[in-house]
Amino acid sequence: MKKTKMRKEKSVKNARSVEIRKCCASCEHMSYDCDGRRMCKVLKRARKQKAVCTLWMMRQVLQKAGNSGGLVKTRHYLLYAMKVRLREEKAVSAGLITEQQRLSVEEIRSQYVAKFNRSIYFLR
Secondary structure, three states: OOOOOEOOOEEEEOOOOOEEEEOHHHEOOEEEOOOOOEEEOOOOEEOOOOOOEOOOOEOHHHHOOOOOOOOEEOHHHHHHHHHHHHHHHHHHHOOOOOHHHOOOHHHHHHHHHHHHOOOOEEOO
């Protein structure tokens, strides 16, 4: 296995000048194992929350952060979406579904709105 150097956590800005903290959680290679622990897809081992290695690459979803015109998503929706993704990750690991069968963000949003009959955005 490759050894990677660990770096101190710092921030970078995406294309829309939104500051993104460099850590395991913001890395494209981060995944979860069937027990819900953070795993690196490249190194195939568990990672700590604030760990940053030389392989760090900004998640695609964070590259697009800042697109919603300043609207903030509710905690309830974010937890719902996280649970959906965790279930999918377990199903992929178990071989029950393929990566292509995972739900899109739009499908998760419409399921949430249909199930709870409320917006995904925090509205004052």
